[in-house]
Every structure is written in C-alpha cells, then in structure tokens.
Amino acid sequence: MTAPAFLIRGAKLEDYILEMQNITKEFPGVKALDDVNFRVKRGEIHCLVGENGAGKSTLMNILSGVYRHGTYEGNIIYNGEVQEFMSTRDSENAGIAIITQELALIPDLSIYENIYFGHEIMDGKVINWNQTIISAGEIMKKVRLDVNQSMKVSDLRVGKQQLVEIAKVLSKEAKLIILDEPTSSLNEDDSQNLLNLLRELKEDGVTCIMISHRLKEVVGIADTITVLRDGTTIASMDATERTVSEREIIRYMVGRDIENIYPERTHNISEEPALEVTNWTVFDPASDRTILDDINIHVNKGEIVGIAGLMGAGRTEFALSIFGNSPGYRIVSGSMDIEGEPKTFKNPKDAMKAGLAYVTEDKKRNGLILIQDVKFNTTLANLEALLNGITINENEEIIRVGEYKDALNIRATSIAQTVMNLSGGNQQKVSLAKWLFAEPKVLILDEPTRGIDVGAKFEIYTIMNELVEKGYSIIMISSDLPEILGMSDRLYVMAEGSITGEISAEEATEHRIMAMATKTEEVDEDGD
Amino acid sequence: METSRNIQGSGGLINEVTTLLRTRMRDYAMYVALAVIFIFFGIFTGGSFLSPRNITNLINQTGYIAVLAVGMTLVLIIRQIDLSVGYAAGFLGAMAATFMVKFGIPIYLVIPMVLIFGMVIGLIQGFTVSYVGVPAFVTTLAFHFIFRGLLSLSTQESGTIRIDVAAYNNLSNGFVPDIGSVGGLHLVSLIVGAIAVVLAIMAQIKQRKNLLHYNFEVVSLPVFIFKLIFTGAAIATVAVVLAQYQGLSWTIVIVSIVVSIYNFMMNKTRLGRYIYGIGGNQEAAMLAGVNVKRTMLFVFMSMGTLAALSGILFTSRLQSASPIAGQGFELDSIAACYIGGVSTSGGIGKVGNTIIGALVIMSLTNGLNLMGIGISYQYVIKGAIFVLAVAFDVYTRGRKAI
Numbered sequence: 001m002t003a004p005a006f007l008i009r010g011a012k013l014e015d016y017i018l019e020m021q022n023i024t025k026e027f028p029g030v031k032a033l034d035d036v037n038f039r040v041k042r043g044e045i046h047c048l049v050g051e052n053g054a055g056k057s058t059l060m061n062i063l064s065g066v067y068r069h070g071t072y073e074g075n076i077i078y079n080g081e082v083q084e085f086m087s088t089r090d091s092e093n094a095g096i097a098i099i100t101q102e103l104a105l106i107p108d109l110s111i112y113e114n115i116y117f118g119h120e121i122m123d124g125k126v127i128n129w130n131q132t133i134i135s136a137g138e139i140m141k142k143v144r145l146d147v148n149q150s151m152k153v154s155d156l157r158v159g160k161q162q163l164v165e166i167a168k169v170l171s172k173e174a175k176l177i178i179l180d181e182p183t184s185s186l187n188e189d190d191s192q193n194l195l196n197l198l199r200e201l202k203e204d205g206v207t208c209i210m211i212s213h214r215l216k217e218v219v220g221i222a223d224t225i226t227v228l229r230d231g232t233t234i235a236s237m238d239a240t241e242r243t244v245s246e247r248e249i250i251r252y253m254v255g256r257d258i259e260n261i262y263p264e265r266t267h268n269i270s271e272e273p274a275l276e277v278t279n280w281t282v283f284d285p286a287s288d289r290t291i292l293d294d295i296n297i298h299v300n301k302g303e304i305v306g307i308a309g310l311m312g313a314g315r316t317e318f319a320l321s322i323f324g325n326s327p328g329y330r331i332v333s334g335s336m337d338i339e340g341e342p343k344t345f346k347n348p349k350d351a352m353k354a355g356l357a358y359v360t361e362d363k364k365r366n367g368l369i370l371i372q373d374v375k376f377n378t379t380l381a382n383l384e385a386l387l388n389g390i391t392i393n394e395n396e397e398i399i400r401v402g403e404y405k406d407a408l409n410i411r412a413t414s415i416a417q418t419v420m421n422l423s424g425g426n427q428q429k430v431s432l433a434k435w436l437f438a439e440p441k442v443l444i445l446d447e448p449t450r451g452i453d454v455g456a457k458f459e460i461y462t463i464m465n466e467l468v469e470k471g472y473s474i475i476m477i478s479s480d481l482p483e484i485l486g487m488s489d490r491l492y493v494m495a496e497g498s499i500t501g502e503i504s505a506e507e508a509t510e511h512r513i514m515a516m517a518t519k520t521e522e523v524d525e526d527g528d
Numbered sequence: 529m530e531t532s533r534n535i536q537g538s539g540g541l542i543n544e545v546t547t548l549l550r551t552r553m554r555d556y557a558m559y560v561a562l563a564v565i566f567i568f569f570g571i572f573t574g575g576s577f578l579s580p581r582n583i584t585n586l587i588n589q590t591g592y593i594a595v596l597a598v599g600m601t602l603v604l605i606i607r608q609i610d611l612s613v614g615y616a617a618g619f620l621g622a623m624a625a626t627f628m629v630k631f632g633i634p635i636y637l638v639i640p641m642v643l644i645f646g647m648v649i650g651l652i653q654g655f656t657v658s659y660v661g662v663p664a665f666v667t668t669l670a671f672h673f674i675f676r677g678l679l680s681l682s683t684q685e686s687g688t689i690r691i692d693v694a695a696y697n698n699l700s701n702g703f704v705p706d707i708g709s710v711g712g713l714h715l716v717s718l719i720v721g722a723i724a725v726v727l728a729i730m731a732q733i734k735q736r737k738n739l740l741h742y743n744f745e746v747v748s749l750p751v752f753i754f755k756l757i758f759t760g761a762a763i764a765t766v767a768v769v770l771a772q773y774q775g776l777s778w779t780i781v782i783v784s785i786v787v788s789i790y791n792f793m794m795n796k797t798r799l800g801r802y803i804y805g806i807g808g809n810q811e812a813a814m815l816a817g818v819n820v821k822r823t824m825l826f827v828f829m830s831m832g833t834l835a836a837l838s839g840i841l842f843t844s845r846l847q848s849a850s851p852i853a854g855q856g857f858e859l860d861s862i863a864a865c866y867i868g869g870v871s872t873s874g875g876i877g878k879v880g881n882t883i884i885g886a887l888v889i890m891s892l893t894n895g896l897n898l899m900g901i902g903i904s905y906q907y908v909i910k911g912a913i914f915v916l917a918v919a920f921d922v923y924t925r926g927r928k929a930i
Binding site for chain 2: 148218323326347348352360365366367368369370371372376379380381383386387390391392394395398399402413414416434438
C-alpha cells in the first residue's frame with residue numbers, strides 16, 4: 001500500500017499527495033511534455049484541462065506507470081517519496097488508480113466478479129465468493145449502485161458501468177484516482193451523479209484528478225484547475241479561493257479569447273423540406289423490443305435541426321435505421337421522403353445515393369479506417385466520382401482531396417498521412433470530408449464534437465454554418481446541451497424511443513430540454 | 529503541430545538512411561531474409577543452390593505457392609483465413625488429371641473447367657462465411673477435410689494418376705521457345721529482362737515525379753537513385769541467370785500475369801479499395817456504402833479460382849496427380865503472405881510483396897532439400913520460421929503504433 005505515515009514529512013501548510021516535477025517526455029520527433037510541473041493537494045478534486053494533444057493523457061500515463069520510469073525525465077513524488085513506477089501494477093500498489101475513457105470491464109462477467117477481478121478475495125488457494133459478494137455489495141452501496149451485484153456488466157448502461165469502475169478502484173483502496181473524461185459518454189443525469197459521488201469520495205479523503213473537456217463541470221467541481229497547452233503547464237488555479245470562469249480557462253487553453261463559441265450564421269432556411277420522416281416505428285429483433293415509436297421529423301433546406309436527448313434515447317438507432325438500416329432492424333411502419341420523393345433503402349449505399357450522409361458518433365469504431373490515409377478515407381464513400389472506366393483516377397483524387405483538406409482545414413502533413421496519427425478534431429474533419437465528398441443533401445451528424453477540443457469544435461461549427469448557408473440540411477444529434485442550443489435552428493427532444501418535444505431555437509432552454517428528455521424517467525431502469 | 533514535411537530536411541544522408549531503415553524495417557525485412565537464405569544455402573550447398581539450373585527450378589517450384597499466396601493475400605487483408613486451399617488445390621489438380629487421362633477431354637477445355645470449378649468451391653465457402661455467418665476458420669477447416677477426402681476418393685482406384693499430356697506438363701516444366709542466343713545466353717529472357725528493367729525504372733521515376741508534383745514526402749535523390757540501381761540490378765541478375773539455363777519458363781509468364789491482374793485490381797479499382805477498407809474497419813466500410821458481404825464472397829471466389837490454378841501448376845509440375853498433393857500448401861501460402869508484409873490484423877498487404885514472401889518460403893524448401901534434410905525436420909523448421917515471421921510482424925507494427 002502507501003508509504004508509511006512517518007515518511008510524510010512536514011505536514012506544512014500545504015499537504016501535497018503528489019508532485020510531478022520537471023517532467024519531460026519525448027516521442028520520436030515530438031516533445032509531448034516539456035518541463036511540466038503538476039502538484040495535487042491531498043483530498044482535493046484537481047481538474048486537468050487542455051486541448052487534445054496538450055499532453056494530459058501522456059502526463060497521466062507517466063503517473064500511472066504506463067510509460068515506465070526511465071522513459072521520461074523528471075521526478076514523481078507521491079506521499080513524500082520519489083516513485084519509480086515500472087508498470088501500472090506498481091502505481092496501483094502505491095494506491096494510484098486510473099479510469100480510462102474506454103472502460104476496462106469484462107462485459108460478460110457479473111458486477112461483483114468485475115469489481116474484484118485481478119485482486120480476488122482469497123480463502124487459501126480458492127476464491128471466497130461469499131465474501132466477494134458481500135464486500136462488493138458494500139462498495140456498491142458507497143458508489144450508489146443500487147442494482148443486484150450478480151447482474152452482468154453488459155446489461156448496465158454506460159453510466160452505471162462507470163460506477164462499477166469506480167467501485168473497482170475503491171476496492172483496491174486507491175487513494176488517488178485519475179479519471180480520464182469520465183462524463184464524456186454519460187448523459188446529464190449520470191454525469192451529475194458521478195460528480196456528486198466524486199464529492200463524497202473527497203469527504204472520505206480520496207484525491208481525484210479529473211481530465212475533462214466539459215468546462216462547465218470543471219468549474220463546478222474543481223478545487224484546483226491546471227491547464228496544459230502544447231506540453232507545458234500554462235496555469236494552475238485555486239478554485240476554492242475565487243471563482244474561475246470558463247472563459248478564463250478557455251483563454252489559457254487556446255492562448256486567446258474565443259469571443260463566441262458558436263459562430264454566427266446567416267439564416268437562409270427554405271420552406272422546402274429536404275428530409276421528412278413520418279410515423280417511423282422500428283423494432284429491434286436482437287433486443288426484442290420496439291426501439292423507435294412513431295417518430296415524425298422533418299428538416300428543411302438550409303436548416304440545422306438538433307435532436308437532443310439522453311444517452312439511450314434512441315437517437316443513434318434512429319439515424320442508423322433511416323440511413324439504410326445497417327443493424328438490420330425491422331421497420332414496422334413509416335415512410336421517408338427526400339426532397340418530396342418517397343424513398344426506401346435496403347442498405348447504406350441506397351441511402352447515400354438518395355442524398356443522405358451519416359457521420360457516426362464513434363469515429364474509431366465505425367467512422368474511419370484508421371490505418372489508411374486521409375486520401376483513402378475521404379474518397380471511400382464516393383469512388384464513383386473518380387472512376388475512369390474501371391480504374392480510379394488517382395491524379396484527380398489527389399487534387400480533389402487536397403481541396404477538401406484545405407476547405408476543412410484538416411491539419412495533416414499531407415493527404416498521405418495515416419488518419420490514426422491525427423488528433424480527434426482532425427479525424428472528425430476527415431469524417432466530414434468523406435461525407436461531403438459523397439455530395440449529400442442531408443447530413444446527419446451524430447455527436448460531432450464529442451471529445452474534441454474547443455478550437456476544433458469552433459471549426460466544426462463554422463463548417464456546419466457554411467454548409468447550411470450553401471443549402472445543405474443538417475440533423476445534429478448531440479448530448480451537449482449548450483451546443484445543441486447554440487447551433488440548432490429548431491430542435492427535437494427524444495426520450496425512450498419517441499419524440500417528446502419540438503421547440504424552436506428561441507424558445508429552447510436547457511431546463512425545458514431536460515424536462516422533455518426526462519419525461520419518462522421513472523420507468524428508466526437497467527436491464528429491462 | 530508541424531512535423532518536417534520532407535525527410536531530407538531533417539539531416540544528412542546517413543540520418544535519412546537510418547530513419548528509413550528504422551521506420552520501414554518491416555518493408556525491407558523480406559529482402560533481407562531472402563538475401564540471408566540465398567547466402568546461407570549458397571555456402572552450405574557448395575554453390576549448387578545458386579546455379580542457374582536450380583534458380584530456374586526454384587522459380588518454377590514457387591509458382592504454385594505464389595498463385596495461392598496471391599489469393600490468400602486478399603483473404604488475409606479482409607481478416608479472414610482459408611485453411612482449405614492446400615487440399616482444394618490437390619483435389620482440383622486430381623480433377624484436371626482425371627478429366628484428361630480418364631475421360632480424354634482436351635486440355636483447352638479442362639483448364640477453364642477446373643478454374644470454374646475452383647471458383648464454385650470458393651463461392652460455396654464464401655457464401656457460408658459471409659451470408660450464413662459461419663466463421664472462416666471453421667468453414668475452411670471443414671472444407672480442408674472435405675477436399676482431403678475427395679482427393680483420396682478421386683485417386684483411390686488408380687493411386688497416383690500419371691499425366692501424359694505434353695502441353696499440360698509444359699505449364700510448369702516448359703520454357704518460352706527461344707529466338708536465338710547470344711554467347712550461349714537465351715535471347716528471349718535477356719530481352720524480357722531488359723524491358724522489365726526499363727519499365728520498372730520508368731514506373732518509379734514517374735511515381736516520384738507525381739509525388740513531387742503533389743508535394744508528397746519523397747526520399748532524397750541519392751537514396752532514390754540507389755533504389756533504382758538496386759531494382760534494375762536485381763531484375764537484370766535474375767534475367768541473366770535464367771538466360772544461362774533454359775530462359776523464361778511458362779510458370780514465370782503465368783505468375784506474372786496473375787500478379788499484374790491482382791496488382792491492378794488492388795491499386796486501381798474500386799474493388800481493391802473496398803477490400804482494403806473492409807480489412808481496415810469493416811463497420812466503417814459498410815457505413816461508407818461498401819457491400820461487405822458481396823466483396824467477401826468475391827475474395828473467396830478469387831481464392832478458389834487461384835487454388836484451381838495452383839492445383840493445375842502442381843500436377844503439371846509433377847506430371848501426375850498424387851493422393852497427398854496439396855498437403856501443407858495452406859501453411860506455405862499463409863507464411864508467404866506474412867513474410868511479404870500482410871498485416872496479421874488485416875487491412876494492409878501488397879500482392880507483389882507476397883510473391884517475394886513465397887520466394888522466401890520456397891527457397892527454404894528448395895535449399896533444405898538440396899542439403900538433404902528430411903521432410904520431418906523441414907516441417908519443424910518451417911513451422912518455427914512461420915511463428916518467427918508473425919512475431920516479427922507484430923513486433924515491428926507495435927513499435928510503429930506509438
């Protein structure tokens with residue numbers, strides 16, 4: 001476990017549980033961290049913010065032993081002792097636990113098995129399952145996970161899975177917990193629960209380092225906020241003494257003031273509908289339930305229509321079902337018109353031909369081919385446009401992809417750069433380029449700015465504005481309330497597979513949206 | 529963040545070469561392996577491995593594995609596997625023999641018939657994998673046994689079927705007729721060699737021009753010239769060595785045609801892009817409008833057809849169809865792919881490089897045979913090299929991913 005108490009010298013005015021001093025880490029050709037200093041007080045919630053590529057994850061990977069001692073310069077002083085972690089195991093033994101964005105749970109095992117996976121409660125040489133179940137129950141109570149401990153993790157929604165992760169690190173008696181974007185995949189409610197839980201853990205003396213892009217949360221919860229930019233520490237602010245504003249943080253993050261996060265656009269909405277979906281009811285044979293119930297939605301030319309709602313409201317399923325229904329749902333009833341013409345699609349290809357495009361929520365999983373380059377990804381959905389007989393006209397391809405790269409300001413060394421090596425924001429732009437290259441009429445953007453930094457967000461919004469000004473239509477699915485309010489002309493709210501409200505941009509407020517999105521909250525329970 | 533856009537900008541020539549060696553280690557490894565094997569066997573067989581006769585022999589021997597490996601490259605790129613190809617080739621070869629010897633069907637009918645039959649076999653397996661959804665490992669393992677059984681059945685009565693059709697046997701043993709000779713060297717192979725050198729150099733220069741025109745990263749001029757000289761010299765050496773024996777074999781012609789077709793398909797057509805796309809990220813490819821199932825079906829059909837061609841080349845080479853023909857071909861062809869740089873996690877691979885991989889594998893077989901090492905030891909050695917090749921692949925790609 002941790003260092004003996006007598007080693008914690010001079011409990012002076014400030015008691016730091018962790019000091020990372022002069023950390024420098026280089027990768028071939030890149031200096032990811034340059035002389036970074038990072039100090040965390042015992043028992044505080046310390047938020048670490050910065051744009052993508054600023055070095056947050058690298059710093060945390062050094063702390064947790066992913067990059068072992070010797071691969072970086074500088075010192076880690078934890079509990080008053082210099083640490084030389086050679087693996088994550090070492091840091092865990094010292095009481096440091098990291099919860100990454102991709103949860104490290106085993107979906108087909110039960111909650112209690114997951115909590116004690118890797119540090120089982122033993123009775124001699126065999127596992128003491130009775131004690132495991134009892135202990136798991138106690139820890140679950142602490143993290144307010146009020147479900148049966150023998151439920152499979154895969155039957156829980158993401159918010160509750162996150163709680164299992166926290167229960168797991170608590171069971172290891174972690175004293176310092178690092179959370180990497182813990183709320184990025186959570187809905188508003190689950191986020192609040194999680195943040196409340198962190199506050200409670202703080203009362204119990206647990207120290208948290210939280211990486212987050214959601215600045216609103218950061219200013220709400222942080223005791224200290226440290227901003228990294230380009231691998232250096234820009235500022236460390238004590239939020240207990242004074243109120244730190246989001247604006248101040250943004251200024252440190254990007255090195256300039258961003259006046260308006262949501263750029264202005266000329267509204268030029270036509271009366272003509274671009275896409276109209278009526279009485280859309282969809283049944284999912286895999287989960288044996290109706291996942292979409294009588295959805296009616298329309299988008300006009302030149303309009304940005306938002307679809308707000310909580311995670312699991314059925315928004316992605318709706319997008320997939322109209323975009324050629326690749327998951328193989330059963331469309332029970334409903335019709336779809338594009339520019340006034342009725343359409344039915346057998347596969348995504350049909351939907352593309354009719355002028356739909358769907359920029360997926362999870363680019364890594366189903367949006368991009370990461371091992372291929374910018375060029376390959378950009379043209380994949382519309383190689384027809386480059387055909388010269390049966391061969392692809394590669395010269396034209398290079399020229400046209402170059403145009404898209406410039407127009408969308410994709411920051412890559414060239415269009416031959418592998419997409420894997422681009423930042424999240426630039427990957428998202430490649431995703432957009434791919435679908436714009438397919439020349440759609442209606443773009444469905446599913447969580448277009450999740451996990452990307454403020455600067456890149458602004459660029460994506462600007463691109464969206466340019467598109468609608470040119471007469472494209474956009475459906476934007478987003479769980480980020482300020483974003484959906486800032487960008488939409490009109491918006492729908494979904495809950496539990498149906499539309500629970502339609503509001504114009506002027507009437508919409510965060511409260512109204514949340515009220516509509518949670519209308520049926522009482523029946524919301526896991527597993528059924 | 530701006531990284532240097534041109535390698536030559538980041539320091540002298542030595543610097544560039546070391547960077548290239550480090551980052552492209554994976555790409556160059558197969559040439560190194562080939563060179564090591566050639567030197568090793570050159571020494572331990574007292575030079576007979578490097579004789580023009582044996583080199584010609586080696587190339588003809590490589591033919592039937594090379595065509596299988598070409599098909600396997602596509603299969604592995606889309607993250608599938610085909611374990612049935614060995615006995616499929618054996619069975620289809622036996623079928624060709626039976627058609628010709630027992631039924632007296634003429635060769636110009638037999639070859640297309642067998643190729644089509646191979647395609648149908650691929651169709652059945654591909655359908656089972658992509659439309660029914662049985663994993664390729666399971667499907668093709670089952671067909672491995674089915675073809676093994678069918679091969680035994682078709683050679684049961686007669687044992688080994690001897691083929692007495694000269695034209696057929698010529699496919700793997702014959703040479704392109706010569707039009708004259710220069711100082712005892714075959715003229716045709718010298719001419720073809722010279723043309724190949726010119727074409728290869730021109731293609732590379734054109735590609736470099738293109739890259740420069742579009743501002744892509746290129747290697748510096750000295751390195752480029754070295755590459756040109758190296759490529760030219762390699763092709764020229766092969767041509768001269770072949771010219772010293774009987775010149776250009778039909779196997780080389782057939783394999784070259786197959787490789788050209790597949791190279792064209794993979795690099796220049798939509799289908800090729802789709803295959804790489806599916807291998808890179810199947811779901812993303814599907815959402816980009818790629819018909820994943822149909823493309824997979826095509827890949828298996830192409831594999832079946834090439835298995836038939838492999839069976840034809842092999843029976844032609846032995847001038848007979850044996851009851852154990854095709855045993856272990858699947859391992860050889862999969863190994864050829866991995867040595868040739870096909871990624872074990874799919875999405876990456878080049879048909880041309882697979883041929884080099886096939887040459888590496890067959891050089892081993894050939895050299896070990898020349899050294900008089902028994903078949904049992906050969907299995908052990910080849911198995912070990914297979915694992916090493918894959919381990920090397922995983923290791924080098926893992927380093928790249930940082």
